Amino acid sequence: MEKHLRTAGLGLVIVFFLLGGIAHFAYAAAEISIIPPYVPFAHEVNTLVGLLELLGALGLMIAKFRRAAGVGLILLTIAVTPANVFMLQHAERYDVAGWLLVARLPLQAVLILLIAWSSRAMTRLLPPDVR
Numbered sequence: 001m002e003k004h005l006r007t008a009g010l011g012l013v014i015v016f017f018l019l020g021g022i023a024h025f026a027y028a029a030a031e032i033s034i035i036p037p038y039v040p041f042a043h044e045v046n047t048l049v050g051l052l053e054l055l056g057a058l059g060l061m062i063a064k065f066r067r068a069a070g071v072g073l074i075l076l077t078i079a080v081t082p083a084n085v086f087m088l089q090h091a092e093r094y095d096v097a098g099w100l101l102v103a104r105l106p107l108q109a110v111l112i113l114l115i116a117w118s119s120r121a122m123t124r125l126l127p128p129d130v131r
Contacts, residue, residue: 009118010060016111017057017073024050033093036086052076060119070119074112081108 024031024046031050035042056076059069087094088101115121 006118009114010066013073013111013115013118014057014060017053017060021050021053021057024053034083034087036082039082049076049080066119067121070115070121073115073119074121077108077112077115081105084108 028043028046032042032046035045039045052072053076056069056073059065059072062069084101084104087096088105091098091101094101
């Protein structure tokens with residue numbers, strides 16, 4: 001049962017980052033608008049994040065690269081947190097319900113845990129009976 005749940009979690013993470021990566025190109029203006037002004041080269045940063053999301057999702061699909069891709073996506077998720085905080089701080093600029101912007105931050109923690117668990121990115125940090 002756990003194997004099926006882990007596989008489902010992995011599938012969810014893959015779809016999330018595939019769609020997110022595509023969004024960085026399909027909706028570039030919207031994605032760039034949430035990058036805080038203190039981040040230089042917003043267009044290039046958006047492109048890089050989109051590419052990293054797509055590469056991470058593809059890496060999760062290949063067992064040999066799954067753990068490394070999981071670690072990379074965890075770090076990327078942490079790295080984009082300032083954009084989500086900026087969006088929350090300037091909610092009036094966006095056509096998104098305020099409660100969704102608030103919920104997004106704790107959901108990032110859940111996403112990080114799901115990435116770590118489903119990709120086994122943090123197995124060396126876990127006791128053997130939890131791996």
